[in-house]
Amino acid sequence: MGDNGKTVFVGGGGEGYGTAQGLRLDYANRHGLIAGATGTGKTVTLQILAQGFSDAGVPVFLSDVKGDLSGMAAAGSPSHKLHGPFTERAQTIGLDLTYRACPVTFWDLWGKAGHPVRTTVSEMGPLLLARLMDLTEAQEGVLNIAFRVADEEGWALLDLKDLQALLVWTGENRKDLALRYGNISTASVGAIQRRLLMLEGQGGDLLFGEPALELSDIIRTDPDGRGRVNILAADKLMAAPRLYATFLLWLLSELFEQLPEVGDPDKPKLVFFFDEAHLLFDDAPRALVDKVEQVARLIRSKGVGVYFVTQNPDDIPEDILGQLGNRVQHALRAFTAKDRRALRQAAQNYRENPRFDIEDAIREVGVGEAVTSLLERKGIPGVAERTLIRPPASQLGPITDAERRAVINASPIAGRYEATIDRESAFEILTARAKAAAEAAEAAEREEEEVEVREREYKAGRRYTGGRVSRSTARPRSRRGDSVVQAFAKSMARSLGTRAGKAIVRGVLGGLFRGR
Incomplete structure (x- = not known):
C-alpha cells in the first residue's frame, strides 16, 4: 500500500499491529502532534509526513534542529547503512518502496547553509519583540510607544539600528511624549537597549533587514506538481532558543494575516512543522499563549496545517493540544512518578481500542513504531492503533556540504535574498536631523562670535573719537542695537548651538555606538 492521492501513507502493520494508517489530506489542515522520547523515531516520522505532503503537491516548511533532515534533498538507497532494515519493514507493511529525493529549498538565518531569511522590525511588531527580549510590562509599554511614534511620523523600522536610533530619540523627547502616551523612564529605555545588544550578539542583526521573506517563496510547487520542502537550518539557531521560537511564531502569524480564507480545502496550501515545540x-x-491558540484555531481556515513536534504532549498547553486532531505518539519512558502521570495523560488523549491498553502500548512501542490516531470521515478521531511507521523514500541523515551548495545554487530563488538592501529608514532620518541640528548650532555659534568681534572693534574705534567707553571688561548682558525679535532669535540660536544641537548628536550617535 502507498499514497493514493487522497492520503499520506503513515504506516501499517503485521502481526500485533493494526490496519494501514493514512493521514487524510482533506483533514490535514486540522493540525497534528508528533511526540515521543529522544531516539524513538520522531525525526523519521516528520520526514515521511513531509515527503508525503510534498508528493501530494503540498508545500512544507520545517526546521532542521539536528542537521540531518537535509537528506530529504537526496534519494535514499538500500545500500545506505541507515536504510538497511527498511526493505524488510516495507515488505511487512505492504509498501512498494521507491527511493526518490524531494524538491528542497534551504534557508538559513546566517545565510551559509541556505538562502538568507529576514524580516523587518515593523513586521515582527512590539509584542513578539518584547517576548524575544523578555521585557517587563513597563519596558514593553515603552517599546509600544516607540512603535506608535514611528507609525505616526512615517519612520520605517527595518533593522536593529533603526530601533536603537528610535529608542534614543524617544528617551531624549520623553517629557514631550509623556504628555500624550504616559511616562517614559530612561531606565526602561536603557534596559531595552541592553537587550537589543544581547539580541544582536545572538544573530538578531541578521534576522532583521531587507529584502524580507516573501511568503510566496515558501508556498511553491515544482513543475512536476510536487510541493517544495522548505528546510530552515536550525542547528546553530538552537543556541538562541528564544530567537528560534519567536521567528517561527512570527512566520505563523504572517501566514495567518496574509493568506486568504479557503474554508475546507481538498488538501492544505501549506503544512508547517514546529520542531522542539516546547520552546x-x-x-x-x-498573552502570547493566547495568540498561539488563536492562530492554531483559525489558521486552518487559511488552508495551513500546523504540526507540533515535541518529546511529551504535556509540553503543549491543554487549549492548544485540543486543536491537534492527527496524532503520532512514539514511546514515552515512565521511570518516575512524574513520567507516569505524563504517560497516563498522554493515553487519555486517544480514542480507546478494545484490543490493547493504550498506556501500555505507548510505554512498549519500539523505535520506528508508534500509537497513531488520525482523523476519519467528518473529522472524527480514529481509534488508536499500534503502527509500524513506513520507511522514508529520501535519504536518512545529512547530505554533504557540496551537495547542499549544489541544491542552493539550483534553487528557483537563488540570488534573490543574498544581497542586503539598506534604504532610508528611521536611522537615516534621525541621523540627518541630528546632522542638520549640529550644522545649525555651529552656524549660530559662528554668528554669535562674529557679532562679538564687530562689537569689540566698534568699541575700540570709539576710544579715538572722544566717545565714552566703558572701563568694565565684563560681557554686556544685552545690546541696545538689538530689537526684541533679534535678541530672542540670538538667544534661541545659542540654546540650540550649545545644548539642543549637541545633545541630539550625542543622543543618536552616542546611543548607537555605546548601545546604552
Whole structure:
C-alpha cells in the first residue's frame, strides 16, 4: 500500500499491529502532534509526513534542529547503512518502496547553509519583540510607544539600528511624549537597549533587514506538481532558543494575516512543522499563549496545517493540544512518578481500542513504531492503533556540504535574498536631523562670535573719537542695537548651538555606538 492521492501513507502493520494508517489530506489542515522520547523515531516520522505532503503537491516548511533532515534533498538507497532494515519493514507493511529525493529549498538565518531569511522590525511588531527580549510590562509599554511614534511620523523600522536610533530619540523627547502616551523612564529605555545588544550578539542583526521573506517563496510547487520542502537550518539557531521560537511564531502569524480564507480545502496550501515545540511555551506570558491558540484555531481556515513536534504532549498547553486532531505518539519512558502521570495523560488523549491498553502500548512501542490516531470521515478521531511507521523514500541523515551548495545554487530563488538592501529608514532620518541640528548650532555659534568681534572693534574705534567707553571688561548682558525679535532669535540660536544641537548628536550617535 502507498499514497493514493487522497492520503499520506503513515504506516501499517503485521502481526500485533493494526490496519494501514493514512493521514487524510482533506483533514490535514486540522493540525497534528508528533511526540515521543529522544531516539524513538520522531525525526523519521516528520520526514515521511513531509515527503508525503510534498508528493501530494503540498508545500512544507520545517526546521532542521539536528542537521540531518537535509537528506530529504537526496534519494535514499538500500545500500545506505541507515536504510538497511527498511526493505524488510516495507515488505511487512505492504509498501512498494521507491527511493526518490524531494524538491528542497534551504534557508538559513546566517545565510551559509541556505538562502538568507529576514524580516523587518515593523513586521515582527512590539509584542513578539518584547517576548524575544523578555521585557517587563513597563519596558514593553515603552517599546509600544516607540512603535506608535514611528507609525505616526512615517519612520520605517527595518533593522536593529533603526530601533536603537528610535529608542534614543524617544528617551531624549520623553517629557514631550509623556504628555500624550504616559511616562517614559530612561531606565526602561536603557534596559531595552541592553537587550537589543544581547539580541544582536545572538544573530538578531541578521534576522532583521531587507529584502524580507516573501511568503510566496515558501508556498511553491515544482513543475512536476510536487510541493517544495522548505528546510530552515536550525542547528546553530538552537543556541538562541528564544530567537528560534519567536521567528517561527512570527512566520505563523504572517501566514495567518496574509493568506486568504479557503474554508475546507481538498488538501492544505501549506503544512508547517514546529520542531522542539516546547520552546514556544516555556515561560511564555499568557498573552502570547493566547495568540498561539488563536492562530492554531483559525489558521486552518487559511488552508495551513500546523504540526507540533515535541518529546511529551504535556509540553503543549491543554487549549492548544485540543486543536491537534492527527496524532503520532512514539514511546514515552515512565521511570518516575512524574513520567507516569505524563504517560497516563498522554493515553487519555486517544480514542480507546478494545484490543490493547493504550498506556501500555505507548510505554512498549519500539523505535520506528508508534500509537497513531488520525482523523476519519467528518473529522472524527480514529481509534488508536499500534503502527509500524513506513520507511522514508529520501535519504536518512545529512547530505554533504557540496551537495547542499549544489541544491542552493539550483534553487528557483537563488540570488534573490543574498544581497542586503539598506534604504532610508528611521536611522537615516534621525541621523540627518541630528546632522542638520549640529550644522545649525555651529552656524549660530559662528554668528554669535562674529557679532562679538564687530562689537569689540566698534568699541575700540570709539576710544579715538572722544566717545565714552566703558572701563568694565565684563560681557554686556544685552545690546541696545538689538530689537526684541533679534535678541530672542540670538538667544534661541545659542540654546540650540550649545545644548539642543549637541545633545541630539550625542543622543543618536552616542546611543548607537555605546548601545546604552
